[in-house]
Amino acid sequence: MSSTSFDATDSAATSIDDEDLAQLEAARRLVIQYLNEALATERALVTTLRAHIGMTPVSEYRTVLERHLGETQEQSNAIERRLGELGAGGSLLATGTGFAQTLVGQGLALSKGPVDLLRGKSGEEKLLKNAKDECATEALEIATYEAIEALARAVGDSKTEALARRHREEEERMLGDLRRLIPILTRDAVRALAAGHSTYDAGSTGAAEVLRRARAIATDVTRR
Ligand SMILES: [Fe+2]
Numbered sequence: 098m099s100s101t102s103f104d105a106t107d108s109a110a111t112s113i114d115d116e117d118l119a120q121l122e123a124a125r126r127l128v129i130q131y132l133n134e135a136l137a138t139e140r141a142l143v144t145t146l147r148a149h150i151g152m153t154p155v156s157e158y159r160t161v162l163e164r165h166l167g168e169t170q171e172q173s174n175a176i177e178r179r180l181g182e183l184g185a186g187g188s189l190l191a192t193g194t195g196f197a198q199t200l201v202g203q204g205l206a207l208s209k210g211p212v213d214l215l216r217g218k219s220g221e222e223k224l225l226k227n228a229k230d231e232c233a234t235e236a237l238e239i240a241t242y243e244a245i246e247a248l249a250r251a252v253g254d255s256k257t258e259a260l261a262r263r264h265r266e267e268e269e270r271m272l273g274d275l276r277r278l279i280p281i282l283t284r285d286a287v288r289a290l291a292a293g294h295s296t297y298d299a300g301s302t303g304a305a306e307v308l309r310r311a312r313a314i315a316t317d318v319t320r321r
Pocket residue numbers: 139168169172238264268
């Protein structure tokens with residue numbers, strides 16, 4: 098079959114020339130660059146997930162968000178450790194690349210948090226919009242880890258390759274769970290819109306629970 102299309106299963110078409118030192122060096126640089134990008138995204142996602150959990154009532158959706166918050170924090174720590182082992186923990190920050198990437202990530206999280214709280218008409222619609230945004234972030238992360246996997250394999254860095262594969266699998270599971278929940282969140286948004294009012298239980302959101310716990314602790318301290 099004559100075709101000019103790209104065949105991802107053809108390893109000759111996708112691998113770098115490991116006898117070309119310039120290509121090897123470029124791939125090594127990209128491993129560090131993409132690990133820094135992944136770190137910035139994971140850190141930003143920790144902030145976003147916390148904000149989303151804060152506005153999500155007790156539900157399967159919130160359980161999924163809470164699980165992924167734990168995974169995201171662990172992923173962030175693992176990337177930081179790996180960058181340290183690769184001797185790039187501080188070097189990229191010094192050159193400004195990592196710092197700029199981190200700023201991009203944090204800026205994203207800072208700008209998204211309050212916007213997420215304001216937009217949408219009903220609580221249900223906000224949750225649906227959050228889930229759609231989370232899908233976009235997961236897809237971006239999957240692509241970044243896929244690139245890191247390919248680069249790490251090319252330079253023979255099996256530890257980074259295993260890290261990227263593990264993280265990608267966690268993101269794929271998260272994306273799958275989110276996509277499974279989107280029809281349910283959509284149904285709830287339609288019901289709220291049709292009823293003209295929200296049935297969204299603000300009293301059982303993550304933020305309300307944190308507030309209740311803080312009040313209980315304060316009452317306890319006052320009693321003592
Ligand atoms: Fe992640």
